[in-house]
Amino acid sequence: MSSEHVIEVRGLQKSYGLGAGAVRAVDGIDFTIERGEVFALLGPNGAGKSSTVEILEGYHDRSGGDVTVLGVDPQKLHGRGLLDWKARIGIVLQSNTHDNVLTVRQSLTQFASFYPNPREVDEVIAAVGLSEKADARVNKLSGGQRRRVDVALGIIGRPELLFLDEPTTGFDPEARREFWGLIRGLQAEGTSILLTTHYLDEAAQLANRVGIIAAGRLVDLGRVGEIGGPDARVPLVRWREPGAGIREQRTHQPAALVAELVARLGAEPAELEVIRPSLEDVYLQLIKKTPTELADEREGVAA
Ligand SMILES: Nc1ncnc2c1ncn2[C@@H]1O[C@H](COP(=O)(O)OP(=O)(O)OP(=O)(O)O)[C@@H](O)[C@H]1O
Numbered sequence: 001m002s003s004e005h006v007i008e009v010r011g012l013q014k015s016y017g018l019g020a021g022a023v024r025a026v027d028g029i030d031f032t033i034e035r036g037e038v039f040a041l042l043g044p045n046g047a048g049k050s051s052t053v054e055i056l057e058g059y060h061d062r063s064g065g066d067v068t069v070l071g072v073d074p075q076k077l078h079g080r081g082l083l084d085w086k087a088r089i090g091i092v093l094q095s096n097t098h099d100n101v102l103t104v105r106q107s108l109t110q111f112a113s114f115y116p117n118p119r120e121v122d123e124v125i126a127a128v129g130l131s132e133k134a135d136a137r138v139n140k141l142s143g144g145q146r147r148r149v150d151v152a153l154g155i156i157g158r159p160e161l162l163f164l165d166e167p168t169t170g171f172d173p174e175a176r177r178e179f180w181g182l183i184r185g186l187q188a189e190g191t192s193i194l195l196t197t198h199y200l201d202e203a204a205q206l207a208n209r210v211g212i213i214a215a216g217r218l219v220d221l222g223r224v225g226e227i228g229g230p231d232a233r234v235p236l237v238r239w240r241e242p243g244a245g246i247r248e249q250r251t252h253q254p255a256a257l258v259a260e261l262v263a264r265l266g267a268e269p270a271e272l273e274v275i276r277p278s279l280e281d282v283y284l285q286l287i288k289k290t291p292t293e294l295a296d297e298r299e300g301v302a303a
Pocket of ligand 1 (some may be wrong): 016017023024025043044045046047048049050052053
């Protein structure tokens, strides 16, 4: 087992229920996460992301395969060993209930007391952009502000390994960008991060590598710029052809095609675009979904 891997997953399986009605949520997936890496686990609703992550967090037992997290199998931990291991990880769950009557500062101070080497409470409050709300009760905050409290609680213990399950759901665009800055700062300090998100731009911004799962199986795994293989990334040139409407052509040499168009048309091609497929485009090809279906999925998650 390599000490450079904070997470190792081999042949992981998770089924819910028994017999004919059993749901095979995770069906034999393999991946590793290196120390200091941000790894994004992507996939449509019901793909098995949360089931996988919750096994790694020690919340569920698996049905098959091998798992180590910070060098140990979470399923085999108990007592002092379990507490020591938990103190080294930070968790931001998909939905935390916030009938919390404490203030933001009180919640974080209480949480900080559970860890041997916590971060400074006011620094964390500032890092998640809640300084003005530090003395407000958590149950009086907006949805997006409460999500920031979740993130603050996840990082207060100075975790070596941070699990972020759809962390920016409900964030406004500016807050999402601030959050990305926070995550980059944590990575620069050496924190390893497992992120799940339905925002493909977020994964592209933050992750070193991504794993895409669908129906409990790994569809692809690799660096953000390489996922889907070279054929998935062929640029598309689009322009308006006089008398023929919108035309488009995929080519590895977009500059040459544009030069040819300019020469042929004798002018700047109207509405010219050179589009490089984004991680979202590649993801959609891999899991064969339309952008509308993906947008519906995001709304469902945000609801
Ligand atoms: N406690 C449970 N009991 C029965 N089935 C479950 C349970 N939890 C999850 N499942 C099923 O397992 C499959 C995978 O669910 P999971 O929550 O892991 O997906 P996900 O990729 O995290 O989805 P989402 O993007 O919607 O959060 C789904 O078919 C789901 O219905």
